[in-house]
Amino acid sequence: MNRVGLQYLAGDLSGGNARCIAMLQAFQEAIRDYSTPPEKTLTRDLTSKIGGFVSFLIECRPLSMSMGNAIRFLKSRIARLPLTLSESEAKTTLCSDIDRFINEKIVLADKVILRHAATKIRDGDVLLTYGSSCVVEMILLYAHELGKQFRVVVVDSHPMLEGQKLLRRLVVKGLSCTYTQLNAISYVMHKVTRVFLGASSIFSNGTVYSTVGTASVAMVAHAFRVPVLVCCEAYKFHERVQLDSICFNELGDPDAISKVPGRVDVNYLDNLTDKQKENLELLNLKYDATPSDYISVIVTDYGMIPPTSVPVIVRGYRKEYLLI
């Protein structure tokens, strides 16, 4: 648990799916090592222990929406454990439930998304993606394996510069790529045929909550009449609604803005006087909310749905895994 927390803190582990899987696997270990203290019921004690772990993780880095949903799932499973089970049986049940969750909701869901999304890629396409999303990366590599001929435009932004890692992985596999930064998006959008974006979560009013800058990409694509496809597993959907990016967001390290890696000539903000520092504020947002009118279709494991169908899935289909 400590290891995972520290990985979050250091930023080694990023991306909704990766963080969620790592957290669930850490919970599995914790459950296996757990033993009920005397005079306490398994369910209540385990729930409070999980709560303690969650607080620790929040200290390291605020939870992502996918992690929040997974924790709710786990707590509901613990609550539904029949009281007749012995401790070891309960533990094995819980661990297998977690395994099934990871398998069905993430791994298999991704495979279904791949198949759906690959049908939307034709030969001669120019596909644009922003930042680094594991689902989009899988889609691009899968389509390349299928033999489709297309080009990829990777758009990146400071300070995270996640696109460079994605770029490296794509070029190694032999995809021809163009790399640019977010400001140049109006320049490249003339040639782009499809935009593929990942999401951290999708809210019930169809708003896509994703890495900061995604909204700008979707907006410019919409202005140039380029279809925007958001690829997101259904477990990330949330019943919350949000209209803008400010009400609920995560703040990153402000000093990351003033530092530009690899460019010594642009360090203008070193050596500020006190008077300058008191007037200057550095704001590093991590997420932003893309309005649903910029999204053409959302590719999920339930199929390809319009943004207006998200509340249907949240209310209607989510109950099924809670009742398993």
Add this chain to the structure above:
Amino acid sequence: MPDTQALVNDFLNKLKKRKIEGSQATAKQTAELLRSVISQTRMPYTNQAAALIHSVKAVGERLIAANPVELAVGNVVRRVLHIVREEDLSLTTAAMAGLNLSAESDDEDDTDRDNHPALSAAAIAAASRSTLRPPSLQTLLEDVPDSAAVPHTSSSGGDSEGKSKSADKSSRSRKLKHDVIEAVNELIQDISTCHELIAEQAVEHIHQNEVILTLGSSRTVLEFLCAAKEKKRSFRVFVAEGAPRYQGHLLAKELVTRGLQTTLITDSAVFAMISRVNMVIVGAHAVMANGGVIAPVGLNMVALAAQKHAVPFVVLAGSHKLCPLYPHHPEVLLNELRSPSELLDFGEFSDCLDFGSGIGAPLLHVVNPTFDYVPPKLVSLFITDTGGHNPSYMYRLIADYYSADDLVLERRTTSGN
């Protein structure tokens, strides 16, 4: 003459190597160079204006070819040509007015011979007067006859007169050069003081407790905001850093030094923050004849976000940035691609950028454009040194500053006659 040639070559070199930063500096140096060219031009007896125009065009063509993306150079060249034409015209009308009086006074001699040239001279004078000054209701009602042929030069009407005319001409040639150089000095003065004139209008637009957004760094914007601060308006500024040059950092530093509350945000956060912003104020690289703006890269994205959130998008531009050309395919033709090393470290990705791999073409392209085109429908207001204007009005300002004959500066090579 050799002096100016050396100056011209030196300036051409600086333009080709992109050593001059900023359109104001470029415009000023171009104007000063053209002033030297004009003062060194030898003036023939007849057609002085044409000689001046020819020499300015010759130098201007080379200057524009050295850096076609820096539109301020072409703007200043065309402004100077317009100045030459205007000064020539006003001198002609003054001379013609004087000539008219003298022609009428000795009416008895050679009435036939004199009347004709006098008439044509009067007609030319009337026509040139009408082009220089707006027609009054009086002249419109009087229905001036169709002698509205554009008076090319004054020499057509003057040959039939004699000594008086030649004396006039030599004094006029000196006067023309003198007037033109005076007007060019005024132009240089205008270019230097454009920031102050624009900054004076700041108080009308920035109210108390407003939030302003800007991207990158522009000296005009800096002066504008500081002028508002001087007048005791308190407001916040969000500065987007403007990758990959990160000039937003510079602007933020300047603003906090002058005591303004500034927040530095990333370019990716512009859409997120713009809902809390009252106004977007940016500078421009050039303003085209249709009201479109050639702006630092990233501003089209900001303009679209501002339109979505109904935030006014205000562009500050000195009049030397107003270009009489229409933008055709501006993303490609009026753009410059900078070095990819600003985006990617060559060392890390050198194997992908290599032409020697597999199919003989690099797998990785890196795109780093300098400018963005913002269409006129996204701009709410232009603030220039002459005041605030709608994008749809910009074509009218061009008629004030430029002549239609100067739009195409390239001399056509004689097409196989």
